[in-house]
Amino acid sequence: MDGPIVVTVGQLQGGNRFNILPETAEIAGTIRSLLIGNRKIAQESVRLKAQRIAESYGVTAEVTIESSSGYEVLVSDPAATKAVIPALEAATGPGKTSEIRPTMGSEDFGSFGRNIPVVFWILNASPFSDRAGAPYHAPEFAIDETALRVGVRALVGSAMAYMLRPASAPTSERLQR
Structure with a gap:
């Protein structure tokens, strides 16, 4: 109930x-959630369901969940975000920045x-004036390289x-020099 959980069989x-039952089979995939607690619940649920389904057929299931694989949930720091938003808006122009809602994508950042x-931000560099371009890692992915000027202004300005x-900002909010 605390947000989405996605279990993907990849x-x-x-x-x-095709006509012989295999001695073993292997299923692998990912579990994604916006909260670490939900991920742990989903991992245990996958483990229990696999074992119980196997038992119902008189076989066994071994479930290995590699906690070291996968990425941390990406959360932008609220104070840092507040500090850089004006620079992002200055780089893009009035009304051209917006907050992105949480997604279930995977991001190593x-x-x-x-x-x-x-602070995680995305530069819209779609080559199309009327719609978004292909998603990252898609074979059709392409960018409008003129957007890189905006990206450099946004990066330098936000940094x-x-x-x-101000030095009065709490230590956790200040860059350690």
Whole structure:
């Protein structure tokens, strides 16, 4: 009830002939959630369901969940975000920045935010004026390289805004120099 949980089966392997039951089969995939607690609940649920389904057929199931694989949940630091939003708006122009709602995508940037404040932002570089382009990692992915000028302004401006915050900001919010 605390947000979505997505269990994806990305691999299913077993046997090498269409008319012979395999001795073993292997299923692999991912479990994603916006909360670590939900991920743990889903992992235990997958483990129990696999074992009980196997038992009902008189076989066994071994479930291995690699907690080291996968990425941390990516959460932008609220104070750091507040500090850089004006710079992002200055780089993009009035009314061209917006907050992105949480998504179930996988992003390794979340690992950086474990010990330091981070702000994750996405540069819209779609080559189409009337719609979004293909998603990242898609074969059709392409960008409008003129958007890179906006991206550089946004990156430099947000870095400067964060570093030049008032010294009165709490230590956790200030960049360690």
